[in-house]
Amino acid sequence: MPLQLLSQRLEKIHHDGLYRSLRSVERTTSQVCVEGRQALLFCSNNYLGLAEHPALAQAAADAAVQYGTSSAASRLVSGNQPLHQELEDKLAAWKGTEAALLFNSGYAANTGIIAALAGRGDIIFSDRLNHASIIDGALLSGARLIRYPHNDIQALARLLEQHQADGLRLIVTDGVFSMDGDIAPLKAIADLAEQHQTLLMVDDAHAGGVLGQQGRGTVDFCGVAGRVDIQMGTFGKALGSFGAYAACSRLVRDYLINRSRSLIFSTSLPPAVLAASSAAVDLVRCKEGQQLRQQLADNGTLLRSLLQQAGCKVPDGCTPIVPVMVGDAETTTRFSARLLEEGVFVQGIRPPTVPKGTSRLRCTVMASHSPEQIRQAAAAIVRVGRELGVL
Template sequence: MTMLNWMEQELEALAERSLERSLRTVSAAKDCQGYIESGGRKLLHLSSNDYLGLAGHPDIANAMRQALLDEGAGSGASRLVTGNRPPYARLEQALAVWQQSEAALVIANGYMANTGVIAALAGRGDVVFSDKLNHASIVDGVTLSRAEHARYRHNDMDHLRSLLHKHRDKRRKLIVTDAIFSMDGDQAQLRELAELKHEYGAMLMVDEAHSGGIYGARGEGLCAELGLHRQVDVHVGTFSKAFGVYGAYVSGSRTLIRWLTNKARPLIYSTALPPSLVAGISASLEIVQAEHWRRLRLREGSRLFRSRLAAAGLNVGAGDSPIVPVIVGDNAAALRFSSTLEAEGIAAVAIRPPTVPDGSARIRFSLSAVHTDEQLADAADRIIPIASGLGVVPR
């Protein structure tokens, strides 16, 4: 018996429930966007969050290369010490203009942005209202804040209203939601959330991780597309998905950004992102705003793929996003589905608890603007009989 035996026992229990995970190495297929290489095979990549197909864009790589030569490999310190290099100021000014906000702040990644912002805005004696299907970074941010966590049923505004009424006398009230939910691909009830925010004197924070770059005339996100961006107090987004790079931002009032600069611990106590990466984000931001055709192409492909699977009887949920889940239910069945798809040349990963609720294991297809209609139609035609053979849809 060793001190680590409990780990072995817990891992065995995970494996028995088809819940153990492991890392695998993949690489981008050379000169062929929309594919990856794994085990010497080329696979159609339907598990990427590179929604606009920018991860391999040469203009972004060139901007990063030049900044690497000009500024060096690393920032050398946190932003509040000496790590706040010139590319940061340029990017944050451009982000504020893009979001039509007073100011913006770049943070290392989406996880750190959510945990840092929530913990800076709420604490003991406060309450955070969070959709039950919000991303884990939001859940962890509430935990770190030490505020009371009032989780409302997914997109259930009546339930949220009852919780807001119950906690109406709390010192501070913060409503937090994903704009597009990462595992289901559906939208938050943003209009209703904005109304409830005003009615109960709460702050509203929206995470546009899976909608930034995709929605809005210039990719500003779902809030902008719905005309609600001025109703949102705290706007969070990432550069690791549609932007094809890495990092995150927060935008809002100058007071908010001043507060976060002084109170967001992940910003204060982390070394700044490398200047070359910040320069790459700036280049990506220009492309996202200018090349609206990428958003149009992504929507067309998502509509085609989703409708084809739905017509065959697969449970793909609601929404018009590039996230298209096929709900399987059983963990082992979801793994078999994924491995069979790979044998047929399709990379699509099984998503299991705790990432999704128990009994809702799924294949989470996520699409990119680089996928053609022909690729997606062919993929759907291969997916449907595999699903049928596994009993995911009636034969």
């Protein structure tokens, strides 16, 4: 009977056009093989193309040979190695904070940080379009969760006035929103956080390595360095590695070490991953990193302008995330499938990842895309969009 119920629920997912399946994708370069079909890759978060960079591969290989393949324990048991501290020191220097703390993934970081900081009697103010891991962290915390309309500063100000607490209050927002590619108004949010004596946390997963001086992210890009209590960042996107971190004060770091369950009860990141991440931080801070960011920005501008000129519903922006708004979930699925037939791999994003009626193609550019590849992808999107009646 329980399995029959699962089968019925899965059938409803099929019926609603929301069914998902895993596809085998070889490599992460601009040209990939998707289950035997050659295609241009326009749905990767490998924004700077570092996942194939020889410096990262060599650093990972050297560390595996020298230190082995696993830390074999959590950091509070016996899995705290010099490479962990070296990377955290490098992260703090890069982000301009007192300290940093590593986590095993962006999801583990957000759930672990938020659930550690807030609890019963506390209040969390979260942007309505924040990543699912932020919402899950808030729910795990037991704190009261109040979601404010997307990037609506006036609404956030009213909610802060209306909802006081004897305990802690925390504002959490994405820096770059992963499905829309827009940027949070961090200066105005930081002003509110200071006015209302509220902690501020920014999830900068999609901005690290991409925006700001030396790729420091939206906190630097928006000019609020030193005014954000916790910057969460990841290595698995522009930095081409794996894992995540919190850049914060020493006090917050010490508190998280003692209270964050995703840190306390997880085997720590392995040496090869730590070494690759360290090499990535070095790379994004140097001249090559700046050149890659400029190429990435140029590529994003080119794809966005080509699609907008053809009549696609593409919002303005300056990030590598270029959504093509479709609306209907089933049409979006067909759009994505037809593009793969045309040699362009772009994922269709549907509920519950995005609100109902806002399904879209989430196109992403990489620094490694050539202008010709971008023009080829844009032409295919326009051609299929007209075929399906989206344009």
